[in-house]
Amino acid sequence: MKNRWLFALIIAALFAFAGYAVFFIAPDEATMHAIQRIFYFHASSGWAAMEGTGIVFFANVAYLRKRQPKWDWLAVSAVEVSLAFWSVVLVTGPIWAHPVWGIWWAWDWRLTLTLVLWILYVCYLVLRTLVADPERRAAVSAIFGIFVFLGVPLDYLSIRIFRTQHPQPVLFGGPNSGLDPTMVKVFFSCSALMTLLMILLVIERYRLERLRYEAEEMRLVIEERAETKSQNREMQRRTALGG
Amino acid sequence: MTAARAAAIVLRKEIRAEMRTRELLQTTVTFVIIVVVLFSFAFEPTAAEARRYGPGLLWIALLFSGSLMLNPSFAKEQSNDTIYALRMAPVSPFAIYLGKMLANLLFLAITEAVLLPVFALLYNVSLWPVLGRLLIVLFLGTFGIAVTGTVFSAVATQARMREVLLPLLLLPVLVPLLVASVEATAELFADAPSLDRTWVAVLVAFDIVFFATAWMLSDYLLEE
Known part of the structure; x- marks a missing residue:
């Protein structure tokens, strides 16, 4: 309990530092100026979202192999947290695009795939609501999740493979694609922070899912007991009447 | 029994069941024609317009009819x-999946055989000069739809509201396939038709990756 608060506090402190770094340490971009600073949160959220879907994929495969409920808890937790980060990406993107491109949205591979992945992980959650049996639900959503994940590497690579409206990669993008060294430092601090936040949220959501699962199990037991009790009472009543 | 033989038996069973009722084909073929007719209200189907919207229309019609047709594949079982x-049955689940997938591929191909002439006629597109290359694109696209759709048909069977659920799961997953098929078809409908290598490569890659994934996951498809 104490450790979690400590973890959360450290992340909050790091966020304060990141906010300072993004606005006061990172140099001004030559053509885009202040609006470019959204990049530090946009791209780092994108990384955190993809890392989150990596956890989903890992948990899906682990569930199908091991059949332990904990992998399903991890999968659903990571899906929800990733969705939050994808949403940040999809909101900050157009905010940046409107002044820079003059339009909010462009249907290139990067943007389309990101939106489709967001929709697909929503579908994952919808699918889960429609399967009642917990084991079936876990297996079915694991199969679907693995298929959905196939789009994630394509989304990551799309700005390298296709000519997109979305900017080309500025990190690991080959020669002449680099950022100012200070920008790189600020960006990596932000993305490390977003990853930590993602992990914290997944852990918290996982705890919640485990508790929810335990509560569901308990409710089933209680309902079962109540049913046998009422059946017994009914039988006693009948024997009393008959006797 | 080898997987290929088991798959052939499942395929024969699917064909025989379909030939007895023809339920699936008659509804799907009618539906796909309705879609093509309805799209004509969205824009003026002159030759130039049809060339612009035609490829998208063709593939949307196929995707819709696919998501409709694939639903009973496991639901009827x-x-x-x-x-x-x-x-x-003492055969691998993959063989059953393969048989069903091939049956769906065949039924989709029959639907396309009806759709193509109707489409060419109503939208004034001449398909004859590019037919061979169009068939390659159609095959690659339809294969992807059948591969993915058969898996998701098994997945959706386990859930409530499966008729609505299947398109929900299937259509977004097929977006990369749809984009590549539409672009490749558009290249064929252009003034100087050509088979675009990049888009064909994307289609082939999609088919291989999804088929391999379906193969690896096939053990879990028929579980109780």
């Missing part, structure tokens, strides 16, 4: 209680 027989 469930409602007839024959799913237990399939589960107990």
